[in-house]
Amino acid sequence: MEDKILLAHGSGGKLAHDLIAKSFVSALDNPLLAQMDDSAVFEANGQLAFTTDSYVVNPIFFPGGNIGKLAVCGTVNDLSMSGAKPLYLSLALIIEEGLFLSDLKQVVDAIRTTAEEASVKIITGDTKVVDRGSADRLFINTAGIGIIPEGVNISGSNARSGDKVILSGTIGDHGIAVLSKREGISFSTELESDCAPLASLVAEMLKVSRNIHCLRDPTRGGLATTLNELSEQSKVGIRIEEAKIPVRDEVFGACEMLGFDPLYVANEGKLVAIVAEEDAEKILKAMRRHPYGKNAVIIGEVISEHPGRVVMKTLLGSSRIVDMLTGDLLPRIC
């Protein structure tokens, strides 16, 4: 019979110690983690960014990733969206009794490779095991610390009239990929989640311009919700063009079938940048040279009219409001 997580793995005793040593410390090895003290102790100079997020995606394995990859990408991306260079992450797992050790290994492997890709280190962590039914297989929390380079000032409230709105690629891939494996709805598709750490993409953008005013990753609530947040925070209007927004055929088809609008479907490896008009082309070019930004496009602009509202020019040339997501489109996609 395949090895499973037992309640004793979370008891703090020998089994717990072995699990942590074998599954985490050796896999995620780095000097700060190896200290094995109650806190990781490190030095940092400059302006720091600090963020946290919990991951409860269902199912925990989905095309293009798993909950571990997501837990690293999500927090790395939140740091990156402040312009910070991600440095360190914490990793806390809540495991339901009975999870296959092989599944846990696969998740930790994904955490390791994604952290390596994003050049972040996992320097502290925790594991709890709860009785069957008290959690759904595996929940993860990560928190992250990053350092903001000199001269970078990125915030959701920095958008100015005349700025250009850049989208880094196709929308809706993550939401639809997860949904395609959901019990009760499952359908077959070649589509994979876009789940990716965006730190290096942001670094490339910052190399060519410091006139990046806002960055945000359109996760839950999709592109529409992100643009609404930015327009509200900056008290400006945003005008986008439907024809410019890239959507994969598979996502388009699934949305048609299920009655969703891709504008509201989640992404985990995309970003929206609001940048000064004069630097927009330069930034766009830098993005397109990066694998996670190769489909980047300018989808619209910031205007002074109707602050707090996002308006879209439709394919027919008419215009309509794009509102925030209301209610739940899809529960537990991240």
Place this chain on the structure above:
Amino acid sequence: MRFVVEFRDGELAEGLITSIRRTSKRKVRFMEFCGGHTVSIFKYGIRQILPPTIEMVSGPGCPVCVTATADIDKAIALALIPGVIVTTFGDMLKVPGSRSSLQKARAGGADVRTVYSTLDALKIATENPDKTVVFVGVGFETTAPTVAASVLQASEQNIRNYMVLSLHKVCPPAIRSILDAGEVKLNGLICPGHVSAITGSNAWEFVACGYGIPCVVSGFEPLDILQCVEMLVNQVEKRESKVEIAYRRGVTPEGNLQALKIMEQVFEPCAAKWRGMGEIPNSGLRLRREFTQYDAEAAFEIKTEPAVEPKGCLCGEVLRGVKTPLDCRLFRKVCTPENPVGPCMVSSEGNCSAYYLYGDNGGR
């Protein structure tokens, strides 16, 4: 994505709009009966690109919206009976009844589950043999055949713990009721697309012949709707009134005979209450006597208090096309998708929700 993208082509749309603008001389009012059309019209801003001669009004074609408060109360009462699992489509959960909603009943411990098809409801019934699974069937001719099929399947497979609360409605009597009431004068009817795929376009002959109103069945893509409007304008200008189809890839004059047969086998017409329109004869569907054992209303004594309509809510008038959501004092202030007062704000095909989401200038 073939058969979808083509129907959203901006250049082709431009051609249709030019033709409509050129042809349309008389001032007209067209009603789109179906909520799906309302959403497309708002989503693509179609009202603003039509010439000022054409006024569009939205009709009652949203099954969730027209479900009477008393019927919602019934579904909630069923959910509160011990041993009952209520299954239904997602939108129904949030619709406010007189005092509660299925969502609130669920939060209070009732077993209410969202399903994507009746097959899921049947599966839940086989997995829970000690419970009674009631599917709350809300929908028009589009949904009723699938629910009928589930009853036939339950009967074939001897699934005894599956039942239906049939709140289904059929569309032609509702249109007749609106036309007879005469509150809104119509010069053309955009006939529902999916409903017509089942009933066939012949179902609307009584509107064209009896009431002299041009009828065109439309699909749901912007080009479908523009083509439909163009055909209506042509009829109006030529002073004709006939039934035409602008949705040939989905609709025939005769409809889906197989679906109609199943529907007739399981259901029979009955009077039904429509929100805002009262009781309309022969507009509902109840299970035939042979299928009584699958009828939740026959199996349970469902006790409800007299229904109370939400104060100030204009859903009834909005559904009849007499008022728009902008006339409602609750709209956007008290009534929002998060805190809906009336069903038209809940349903994804509801009028108020379309105004709320896509622009409250009514698209103009």
